Amino acid sequence: MKELIFETKIRAFPVAEAPEIYKELIESAIDATANAYAPYSRFNVGAAVLLKNGKIMAGSNQENAAYPSGLCAERVALFSANAQYPDSAVLALAIAAVTNGKQVDMITPCGACRQVLLEVEKRYRSPVKILLCGRKQIYMAESAASLLPLCFDGSDIQKDVSPPTHPL
Numbered sequence: 545m546k547e548l549i550f551e552t553k554i555r556a557f558p559v560a561e562a563p564e565i566y567k568e569l570i571e572s573a574i575d576a577t578a579n580a581y582a583p584y585s586r587f588n589v590g591a592a593v594l595l596k597n598g599k600i601m602a603g604s605n606q607e608n609a610a611y612p613s614g615l616c617a618e619r620v621a622l623f624s625a626n627a628q629y630p631d632s633a634v635l636a637l638a639i640a641a642v643t644n645g646k647q648v649d650m651i652t653p654c655g656a657c658r659q660v661l662l663e664v665e666k667r668y669r670s671p672v673k674i675l676l677c678g679r680k681q682i683y684m685a686e687s688a689a690s691l692l693p694l695c696f697d698g699s700d701i702q703k704d705v706s707p708p709t710h711p712l
């Protein structure tokens with residue numbers, strides 16, 4: 545039997561050591577926690593994405609009484625950025641969370657958000673740096689793919705199936 549080991553590299557550094565543009569991104573993610581609509585979990589998440597065109601777009605979690613109808617902060621930020629600037633690759637995403645009035649000491653994206661991030665990486669053929677905001681440190685992964693070993697993506701879908709024809 546062969547054992548396969550997958551490793552993920554995460555770099556940790558104090559915010560003060562981050563490049564200016566990341567500091568701005570981190571601040572946007574923390575600020576965005578204030579705009580969360582999270583009456584059910586009271587867990588406010590903020591996300592901010594840095595686009596290749598230099599813009600920073602923020603998002604926050606938006607909950608719903610019918611729980612699955614809500615959306616995580618990361619996807620709110622990503623979908624909104626991709627909808628408004630479809631030609632601009634996403635270079636980085638920062639995530640922060642606040643609960644009981646205190647910043648959470650690091651939050652990581654859920655599985656569904658990792659899958660969406662992976663799609664963004666494939667779409668723009670460019671890795672998305674993931675910055676996880678702790679109280680004192682930033683934890684950075686080089687890409688979403690590095691957080692999703694053995695991932696499923698578009699290349700796994702059978703290619704020789706003809707696309708459906710338009711009914712009209």
Ligand code: THU
Nearest residue numbers: 585587589605616617652653654
């Ligand atoms: N949530 C996010 O917005 N991002 C994550 O990465 C994890 C969880 C939200 C979903 C829900 O509104 C609340 O946090 C509690 O799970």
